[in-house]
Amino acid sequence: MSHIIRKLEHFVHLSPADRAILTRVSSERVHNFAPRMDIAREGEKPKDVHLILTGWACRYKQLEDGRRQIVSFFLPGDICDLNVFILHEMDHSIGTITAVSIADLSRDFFDEISSGYPRIATAFWWESLVNSAIQREWTMSLGQRTASERMAHLLCELFFRLRLAGLTRNDACDFPLTQADLAEATGLSKVHVNRTLQELRSADLIILKGKSLAIPSLERLMNTGLFNANYLHMDREGRQLDSNE
């Protein structure tokens, strides 16, 4: 089952027709990108809404002097920006971390959704509200959390989101981010990211090696990162809309 369906089902139960149209758009207009490539660049006119099918990507901003900040990560099942139909210019860039395949979602698809698929329309809205909440939580992290709290928090967030999309096995998941990526996301230097990870490792909070992460006790890592999952709104909050099929 596709990641988008799996994820949206955490908000509301979809009908077979709902699932069918999501499956359909996941196979049309598919594009592939190599690792470390830009999908869209700041200053450009936004062209399409993208659904991430496989791979990791990120949204980032850059200052004139080169300082870069990753402002969010995109995981399989995530939708990149519903701003296409409103805004004229990208205020950030979107780049791949790993190889990524995306499906472009057309205006027609959204029209179809909003006239005939109210559960999907609402679930998409939920998705974008959760993304806003994540962005606020990052503001909180960067403003108030210490280096190790920040790192623990980010790892918890990614793990929860991957689990929602069906991309974890028990306490483990693939983890393609380099320490440089983590530095750009947390606002720390690469060197300090390295030391912070060592700290988490030696407290047996994470096992991070190769491109794989394991979390022996999610509860302890959550405590370390002062992580409260409420902002992910995973609690089937749209259940009153459930399909009864």
Place this chain on the structure above:
Amino acid sequence: MSHIIRKLEHFVHLSPADRAILTRVSSERVHNFAPRMDIAREGEKPKDVHLILTGWACRYKQLEDGRRQIVSFFLPGDICDLNVFILHEMDHSIGTITAVSIADLSRDFFDEISSGYPRIATAFWWESLVNSAIQREWTMSLGQRTASERMAHLLCELFFRLRLAGLTRNDACDFPLTQADLAEATGLSKVHVNRTLQELRSADLIILKGKSLAIPSLERLMNTGLFNANYLHMDREGRQLDSNE
């Protein structure tokens, strides 16, 4: 003219009917709050969508140990969260800075908008996309900008937003934030905010005294804060929808 109308007109020209309905909802269901009070609290069920009529408010989050982060400011004409109809629980709190008066916007109003006032509906969408962009920019600030850059950037942002709502006179505006507020918003300590403001003052970048701010050269302050206004999307991006009345 009300601040909300003034602001939305920067995106699209409204018709007399558009303006009338906005004026109507700005006078119904009005509530007043004293300074430093909560309008809504984390954990509660969201009750209404609020339109700020007058005064300044903020969205903030708090950790168990008391660390607080202001994640955004609300100025007159701003709308607090369209999440009411989707999410079940607030993941942050909303509190006033000054005395604030708000209008509660009903579900019926939004239904009315989406069926009969496409320009307003689109402008509201624009508003929420700009808010997301602002949140990303804060992530950038907290992650990459130095203390003085961060402060300069925040002051530029607030000045631009106030100007959009018609709340500036030449190079000056009311400025009710305390240094403690600025500290909670920038992730700096109060002491360092104080020193940072002195630095900006002695470079003649700002005149901040009492509850009033003046910016002798907005251009220089923007350079100091590495401020690029593109993320505010003020360039009449919805002009193709303009009312022709």
Place this chain on the structure above:
DNA sequence: CGATTTATTGAATCGACTCAATTGATGTGG
């Protein structure tokens, strides 16, 4: 396999923090 990227370590430095005290505003009640 060599080449390049990624991860690790050490040492010195610095930006921002904490603690603590003082000065200056603002506001309120008698």
Place this chain on the structure above:
DNA sequence: CCACATCAATTGAGTCGATTCAATAAATCG
């Protein structure tokens, strides 16, 4: 309208978390 209380702003000194610079080790890739 002053006296007192409270809140906001300022200053100094010492500290610490995180940075920079630089070098090396390990992993990954073509």
